[in-house]
Amino acid sequence: MDQAKYAERNAVVFGVSVDSVDSHKNFCAKEGLNFRLLSDGDHKVSAAYGSLTNLGVVKFAKRNTFLIDPDGKIAKACMGVNPAHHSAEVLAELDALRGVKISPQ
Numbered sequence: 001m002d003q004a005k006y007a008e009r010n011a012v013v014f015g016v017s018v019d020s021v022d023s024h025k026n027f028c029a030k031e032g033l034n035f036r037l038l039s040d041g042d043h044k045v046s047a048a049y050g051s052l053t054n055l056g057v058v059k060f061a062k063r064n065t066f067l068i069d070p071d072g073k074i075a076k077a078c079m080g081v082n083p084a085h086h087s088a089e090v091l092a093e094l095d096a097l098r099g100v101k102i103s104p105q
Contacts, residue, residue, distance in 0.1 A: 002087045003034055009094050016040050018052070018061050065090060067097065 006013050014036040017024065024037040038045075046052040046061040053062050063083065067076040067090070075097055078089070 002091060005091055006094075009091070009098070011094055014038060016045050016049075016051075016061060018043055018046055018059055067093060069097075 003013070015033075016038045018040050019027070020041065021039045024039055027033070028037055040046050040061065043052050043059060049064065049066060051062045051064045052059060054060075062079070063081050065076075065078040065081050065086065066074050067078075069075040076093055078086070078093075081089075
């Protein structure tokens with residue numbers, strides 16, 4: 001994970017899932033995640049952000065990303081993200097929101 005790049009931008013990264021705290025601990029250890037993953041056991045946060053969905057009788061949170069500005073307002077919503085390359089997209093969006101010019105590589 002690009003945690004140092006987020007820190008350079010003063011961005012805080014965390015995830016929200018409807019899974020249990022124990023499930024999150026196991027998942028983070030298995031995947032080597034180094035950010036907080038919060039449990040939304042009552043589904044209120046996921047529902048409020050329009051991320052709660054059903055697969056049959058099972059409820060889960062969709063993989064969506066919300067960039068929230070310092071005033072607590074949603075600055076950008078990315079729906080149905082692909083975690084394989086999403087970090088680079090989020091970093092670029094953070095730079096764009098801050099007005100940082102990105103030089104071509």
